[in-house]
Structures are given as structure tokens and as C-alpha cells.
Amino acid sequence: MKKLRTTISNWFDRLDDRWRAMPVKKQHRYTLLLFAGYALLSVIVLIKVCYDVAQSDNNITIEHIENPIIRQNKSPIFPQDSITTILKRKMYER
Numbered sequence: 001m002k003k004l005r006t007t008i009s010n011w012f013d014r015l016d017d018r019w020r021a022m023p024v025k026k027q028h029r030y031t032l033l034l035f036a037g038y039a040l041l042s043v044i045v046l047i048k049v050c051y052d053v054a055q056s057d058n059n060i061t062i063e064h065i066e067n068p069i070i071r072q073n074k075s076p077i078f079p080q081d082s083i084t085t086i087l088k089r090k091m092y093e094r
Contacts, residue, residue, distance in 0.1 A: 019027065 022030075
């Protein structure tokens with residue numbers, strides 16, 4: 001784990017050295033380019049959200065919440081008790 005941390009730290013140090021070695025005018029250009037890309041992506045997402053909200057014709061239906069346990073107990077097949085089955089067999093064996 002320490003080796004991975006050291007490797008990543010060294011990689012970031014090299015990137016920082018390369019960034020600082022770059023002329024300020026080029027740093028400024030890269031920063032503006034990244035900001036413009038971020039702003040463009042943000043505007044596209046906002047337009048998409050506004051479009052989706054404007055196109056929404058779905059009505060919300062409000063219903064009561066049903067208990068899932070009660071719904072499970074309404075099965076058409078009634079479970080048979082194994083004790084009564086065994087007792088009935090013993091009664092009819094004679």
C-alpha cells in the first residue's frame with residue numbers, strides 16, 4: 001500500500017513540475033479551455049433537465065400503501081397442518 005501511495009505521489013509531483021514548467025500564457029489557455037468545457041457541459045445538462053420537465057405529462061397517482069405481509073397471506077391454497085394429517089392416517093389404519 002505504501003508503494004502505491006509513493007508511486008501516485010511521485011506521479012502527481014511530476015505532473016506539478018510539468019505544469020509549473022509550462023509558460024503562464026499556456027497555463028491560462030488550458031484553464032480557460034477546461035472551464036469552457038465545464039460550462040458547456042453544465043448548460044447542456046440544464047437544457048436537458050428543462051426539456052424533460054416541460055415534456056412531462058405524467059400524472060401522479062396517489063394510492064394507499066398496502067401491507068405486503070397481508071398480500072402474501074391471501075394465497076388461494078391453504079397450507080395443511082402436518083400433525084392433523086398424521087393423526088388422520090393413524091385413525092384410518094385399523
